[in-house]
Every structure is written in C-alpha cells, then in structure tokens.
Amino acid sequence: MRFILISPGINFPGGPLDYSPGSDRWRWTESAIDGARAANIPWTVVGMHTPCFSMGHYGCQAGEQLTNMLVGKDVDLVLTGHEHVYQRTRQLGLTASCPVLVPGEAREQCVADADNSLVQGHGTVFVTIGVGGVGHHDVQADDPEAGLFAVWSGNNHDPALGTLDVMLTASRLDARFVPAAGFTFTDAFAIER
Template sequence: MHFTAQGDIGVDDGATKVLDTIAGLRPQLNLALGDFTYKAGIEQRFCDMVKGKLGQEFPYQVVTGNHESDGHDGDIDNIVRCLPNKLPGIQGNYGTQWYADFPEKDPIVRFVMVSPGIDFKDGKPLDYSKDSERWRWTVDAIDGAAAAKIPWTVVGMHTPCLSMGRYQCQAGKDFTNMLMAKKVDLVLSGHEHHYQRTHQLGTGASCPDLVPQAFSASCLADTDASMVRGAGTVFATAGTGGRALRDVQAKDSEARYFAAVSGKNRNPALGTLDVMATADRLSARFVPAEGYSFTDAFTIERR
C-alpha cells in the first residue's frame, strides 16, 4: 500500500504546492496531521481546495490539530463534515481518535490516530494519562493489530514529544514511552513547522524510559537508514504541509536522537512524507514540493 502524511497546511500557495506534490505521487490515502485552516469560518474553502487537487472521493483522512480542536482558528467538526472518512471499517471518533486497517482485506497497515496534548472546546486537553480510558483505547488498538498479525502499526497525532523546534513533549512522556514499549513501527506528527525524523528508538534494560529534554545513547536502537522491525520506533514530524517554516534548534538537548532535519534555517522544504508498505518492508521518503530540494529516506524490514 501507499500513503502520504503531513500537517500544518493552511490555504495559501504553500498548501497548493504540497497538494500538487501529493497528487503527483498518487497515494491510496493521505493522513492529514492537524492544523488545517488557521482561520475560523473558512473550513469549506479548505475542503474545496483539497478536493480540487486530490478528487472528491480521495481518502484525505484527518486528525485534529490544536488550531481547530478548540474552535478558535477553525472547527474540526466542520472539517469532518466536508472531508468525511473514506475508509471502511473505521473504529472510534473520526477526526479525534480513530483507527482503521488498510486495505480492508488482508490489511498491511493499522493506522491509529489520537489527540494527546492539545486543548479542546472546554479549554482542557483530552486525558491520555497512564491507564486512562483513552490510553487503554490506544493500547487496545495497537495490541489488536499485533493479534490480527497486521504487519505494520502507524500511530498519527498532531503533537510530537521529541523535537528540535519550539515545543516540549506535549504528547506526554508516559504516552510516548508506551508507544515505544509497544514497538509501534512509525509515529507521525505535525505541530512543529519543519521536518524531523529520529533514528529508531527503543526502550529496554539499557533504556528503561526515554526522558524528554535529555539524550541517552542507550535509547538508540539503530542509527542507520535501514532498520529492522521490532527493534524500536521511528518518530517523524512532517509539519511541512504549507504553512511558513520555522527554525530548527541545532543545540537542542534532543538533537542527537534525530537522523534528518529540515527547517527555515536548515535545508528548508515544504513537502510530504511518502510511504510504501508491503508485508515485509516499509519504505519512507520525504518528497519536497516544487522549488525545494531537501530529501530524506529510510526503511524498516521484517526479518
């Protein structure tokens, strides 16, 4: 199967360039990782832009970002109405917390989309704390993929934990460590307006917990671009869907976890993550939009 993923989109020229890039790649679906309109009341304009570039029936699958979760710069409910779910067999609350297997028959990937670390309309974040209802829902979705022998599990959410940008671990330390302990293959996010991709990270005897705002070499499971499934988790942020890029911080305490980085001050590029998956191999690359040249590529294989 073939999918693309990016967040932080907007409705300006950058967004249309990235949508053109996605259209040229011809994926089977796209994961939109939050922050869509950046302005209230123009959700239909955003949806029309997407449909105009990708087609009325294309599965442009959304999970909320912080700009539309609480309604102040758009409303996720309006986005869901004009860009509804197109995947069969979806479970959960589309737009906020859902999972789906693709293809429906003999699935290759389970997508688990969640919303930790951002405020909703009551001014409070959803509860993804340890052993909460949403934590258990996420664990069950991940465990269910393993029980069904689905080759790959991809988790998507707006907020990253590790970052060389302006934000700290909004997704939550415990939640992030749970994803690593479950050996989720790939975790996707937006929020930071740049691209950043970690090495494969893993917890175990030498790395009992990953600690945000610090670095531990013992948490590095694999540091080249060819990785083995089950050794750890790759975290990729693609907040490059169209909005203006931001700087990356070269001296960030977490910098040594990252294998590839692009931002306003370092190899700037709008674009999308492009992922191909078979039963035995997951291959991903960053594809820049027109006018940009930065690229990145990595693979994870089953052995």
C-alpha cells in the same frame, strides 16, 4: 497496516483529552496496538498532532508516558505535525540500559538503530511532517534532543515544503520525503520485517 489516530496534547474547547496511564483513551490506544499484533497485522502506525521530541519550538506536548508506551509496544512509526519543521528520529527503543525515554535528553543507549535501514521490533521512528505551507520554525542543532534525530529541515536549515510518501508491503515499510517543486531537501528510510 493498522493506522491509529490519537489526540494527546491538544487544547480542545473542553480542555485536553486524558491520555494518562489507565485512562479510557490510554486503554483504547493500548488495545488498538495489541489488537493489531494479535491479528498479525504487519505494521502499526500512530498519527497524532503533537510530537514529544523536537529540535524546534515545542516541548513534549504529546506526553512522556504515552510516548514511552508507544515505544514500549514497538509501534513501527509515529507521524506528527504541529511543529513547523521536518524531523525524523533514529529508531528509538526501550532496553535495560534505557528503561524510559526522557524529553529533553538524548541518551545514546535509547537509540536502537541510527542508519536508514531499520529492522522491525527494535524500536519506533518518529517523523514530524510540519512543512505543508505555513511558515517554518527554526531547528536548533544544539537542542538537547538533537542526538535522537537522524535528519531535520527547518527555516534555518535546508528549508523545504513537502510530504512524506509511505509505501508498505507485508515485509517492508519504505518512507521518503517528497519535496515540493524548487526544494532540494530529501530523506528516505526503510523498516524491514
């Protein structure tokens, strides 16, 4: 697995880092993804603090263009925090009928697969695991992006503390939400090669 950590959408003391198309950080991110593919590394996972899609409090802080680049390069899994909820998208993919994902919209043609058994190369799954301890945010079931999501947990919907356990083999990625003691929310999905 290649695990790539990036920092878009964070207001550092010197200002946010530049992840715009063609910037050094954009090119570095592209190179890290392309290098994993060239080296036949079976899984590519990107971690970043801020999500782009959310049913919670924040908008697309990670950046629309960067998010579309990750999906366009078929990154398998994007892990985020920041938003104090748990939320997992369906597998999202770019096609002729969905050339770009647009924050604030949930176009069905951008959903490559909607169940919990996914196939690698069809799209990207975004998981926000922001339920480690600080107070939860509400999730908005009527959020314009709600159609992109398979499951969610927040202050007003099945609240839970917990972590995401990700297990990898050469042919399969399995992920499951592990709730802390006393919580009942669960989620699990798999991506097969």
